[in-house]
Amino acid sequence: MIKKAKKSLAAKAGSKTALLARIEKCVDEQIRPLLAIHGGEIEIVEFTKNILRVKLQGACAGCPAAGNTLQYGVQAILNEEIPDEDIQVVPVQEESCR
Numbered sequence: 001m002i003k004k005a006k007k008s009l010a011a012k013a014g015s016k017t018a019l020l021a022r023i024e025k026c027v028d029e030q031i032r033p034l035l036a037i038h039g040g041e042i043e044i045v046e047f048t049k050n051i052l053r054v055k056l057q058g059a060c061a062g063c064p065a066a067g068n069t070l071q072y073g074v075q076a077i078l079n080e081e082i083p084d085e086d087i088q089v090v091p092v093q094e095e096s097c098r
Contacts, residue, residue, distance in 0.1 A: 019082070030081070034073065040056060054074065066091065
């Protein structure tokens with residue numbers, strides 16, 4: 001029984017790695033080119049429990065439409081391309097200098 005549990009955990013870890021690879025491929029092939037048109041870029045900061053933490057960069061950083069870009073652009077594309085997972089996209093803010 002212990003061996004089965006360990007195998008299951010390993011399979012789960014492999015599944016998350018495969019999912020992250022699918023996400024990165026979608027970001028590279030579909031999302032980055034769209035952001036680049038507007039002088040922007042996206043960085044994947046972290047992925048845990050189907051929450052993708054990203055940082056918008058370039059012209060997209062601080063843009064008033066950044067929230068819409070994440071929700072109706074990034075998250076919509078990911079959920080369309082990877083429909084078997086419910087991926088939530090969350091922005092990570094830059095640390096301000098004090």
